Structures are given as structure tokens and as C-alpha cells.
Amino acid sequence: MAVVSAAPQRPIRLVIVDDDPLVRAGLRILVGGSPDIEVVAEAGDGEEAVTAAGAHWPDIILMDIRMPRVDGLMATRRIRSRPNAPQVIVLTTFDADDYVLEALRGGAAGFLLKDTPPREILEAVRAVAAGAATLSPTVIRRLIDHVADPQAGARRARARTRLATLTDREREVAVLVGHGRSNAEIAAGLGMGVPTVKGHVSRLLSKLDLNNRVQIALLVHDAELL
Incomplete structure (x- = not known):
């Protein structure tokens, strides 16, 4: 009897969005060692991110917040308002309450700080692609504080x-x-x-x-x- 092998699973399609080319290069190198994740595009601001989301059909977008023209928060809202939208993970140096809550309310499936260990960034991409959410411990503390505010x-x-x-x-x-x-x-x-x-x-x-x-x-x- 012939044995039919299962088709290999398609890699997770990822778009990296950051206005710093060095950050984008570092993330691309990080992802390059993971055969289950493929970087399909990069963008230097939120406007480019919206265009890339429509052109490349990614599964996940790693999104910075502070960028020229259109910031990551506005880009997240615009992307997530579309049918069959990719999931967005915000990856930023800014953990202010307003940023966290606006990103999550805008449709982001995760919020990570840029000091998150590389292995955990990759795990977050995989988790969100599988339908889970991912929040850094700092962000979870912010949410607890948010519930307790006036x-x-x-x-x-x-x-x-x-x-x-x-x-x-x-x-x-x-x-x-x-x-x-x-x-x-x-x-x-x-x-x-x-x-x-x-x-x-x-x-x-x-x-x-x-x-x-x-x-x-x-x-x-x-x-x-x-």
C-alpha cells in the first residue's frame, strides 16, 4: 500500500513594520532561523503597513507605534477593520497605559515590548497565528491597574x-x-x-x-x- 505523506504546513506569513531599518533587519534575522515563519514584506510607517497588508496577505503583522505619517495605532485600526484582516502584534518601546489600551481596543491581538526576549517574540507570533492572544507581563499589570482606576x-x-x-x-x-x-x-x-x-x-x-x-x-x- 502506498503511503501518502501529509502536505507540509504553510509557513506563517509575517510583515514587519518599524521606521528604523536596523530594527527591521534585526527582526528579519531573528525570523530567518525559523522555518515555520516567513517574512513576506517590510514597512517603514503605518501607511506602508496598510498597503502591505492588502498586497501580501500576511497572517501576522509586527507593528511599531511611533512612526511618521500614520502611526501604528491608526494603522492597526485600519487594517483590522477590513474583512479577513491579518492579526496585529504591537512590538514597541512604549508601554504607557494609553498606548496599550488603544492598541488592544483597536484590534491588536498582542502587545509586546521590544526588550522581550527573541524566543518569546517568535512564540508570540506562533501563538497569535494559532488563534491565541499574547501579552507581556508588564501589559497584564497595566490591565489590572486599568480595571482599578477611577x-x-x-x-x-x-x-x-x-x-x-x-x-x-x-x-x-x-x-x-x-x-x-x-x-x-x-x-x-x-x-x-x-x-x-x-x-x-x-x-x-x-x-x-x-x-x-x-x-x-x-x-x-x-x-x-x-
């Missing part, structure tokens, strides 16, 4: 109003997404199949008009359901 009461009320549209099961799934659980972990915890969990997550994104799991987690944090 404006938290108003955000809590708005978030709970939005979550009130969910079924009990959808709310359970949303809370577990907020805890950072994978689809497999949610399935095991709630006694359902992974495809069923994926269906619930898709309905959450549609009902709540959100882009990705990070935004579900933010909403659950705002509602103080964790």
Missing part, C-alpha cells in the same frame, strides 16, 4: 450592559477567555467539544462586535467578572 465604575456598567446580551453559556466562555484559557482548556473545563467552543467564541465576537479574543478579555475585565 473610571472603572462607568466602564463596568457599560461592559455589563453589553455582556447582558449573552446566554449563560456564552458568558461562561467569555469569562474563561478573560482568564486566558485556550479553546481546548475551555472545552475541558465546560465539558464540550473544541468545535463547539470555537462556535461560541465566534458568536461572542459577532454579538459584541469585537475583533478578537483580547477584546473579549478586556470587556470581561471591564465588567469585573474575573
Whole structure:
């Protein structure tokens, strides 16, 4: 009997966006040693990033924030507003609260600082390509502080109003997404199949008009359901 080998998995298509050519070169070298990730384009500002996203159909974009013409925050919003948009991981030296929250609310699936170890950057790319979210420990602390700030009461009320549209099961799934659980972990915890969990997550994104799991987690944090 002939043995039919499985087709090799397509590499993750990556676009690197940074206004510093040396940073782009360093990231390209970093990725060059990983056969499962392919750099398909580079961009020096947000305008070029939007163009590259449409021209090269990447899976992931590594996005800087401070850039000329169009910054990374605006570029992220524009890219993520399109159908079948690539995921965006913000990789920056700036960890101010406003940057973190604006990037995540704009649709970024991750936020990493440029002092993140190279191995963890590659792991983040793979994780986001697989449908997970990735946040540096510093960013997680920012989110905790965000929930505790003086404006938290108003955000809590708005978030709970939005979550009130969910079924009990959808709310359970949303809370577990907020805890950072994978689809497999949610399935095991709630006694359902992974495809069923994926269906619930898709309905959450549609009902709540959100882009990705990070935004579900933010909403659950705002509602103080964790």
C-alpha cells in the first residue's frame, strides 16, 4: 500500500513594520532561523503597513507605534477593520497605559515590548497565528491597574450592559477567555467539544462586535467578572 505523506504546513506569513531599518533587519534575522515563519514584506510607517497588508496577505503583522505619517495605532485600526484582516502584534518601546489600551481596543491581538526576549517574540507570533492572544507581563499589570482606576465604575456598567446580551453559556466562555484559557482548556473545563467552543467564541465576537479574543478579555475585565 502506498503511503501518502501529509502536505507540509504553510509557513506563517509575517510583515514587519518599524521606521528604523536596523530594527527591521534585526527582526528579519531573528525570523530567518525559523522555518515555520516567513517574512513576506517590510514597512517603514503605518501607511506602508496598510498597503502591505492588502498586497501580501500576511497572517501576522509586527507593528511599531511611533512612526511618521500614520502611526501604528491608526494603522492597526485600519487594517483590522477590513474583512479577513491579518492579526496585529504591537512590538514597541512604549508601554504607557494609553498606548496599550488603544492598541488592544483597536484590534491588536498582542502587545509586546521590544526588550522581550527573541524566543518569546517568535512564540508570540506562533501563538497569535494559532488563534491565541499574547501579552507581556508588564501589559497584564497595566490591565489590572486599568480595571482599578477611577473610571472603572462607568466602564463596568457599560461592559455589563453589553455582556447582558449573552446566554449563560456564552458568558461562561467569555469569562474563561478573560482568564486566558485556550479553546481546548475551555472545552475541558465546560465539558464540550473544541468545535463547539470555537462556535461560541465566534458568536461572542459577532454579538459584541469585537475583533478578537483580547477584546473579549478586556470587556470581561471591564465588567469585573474575573
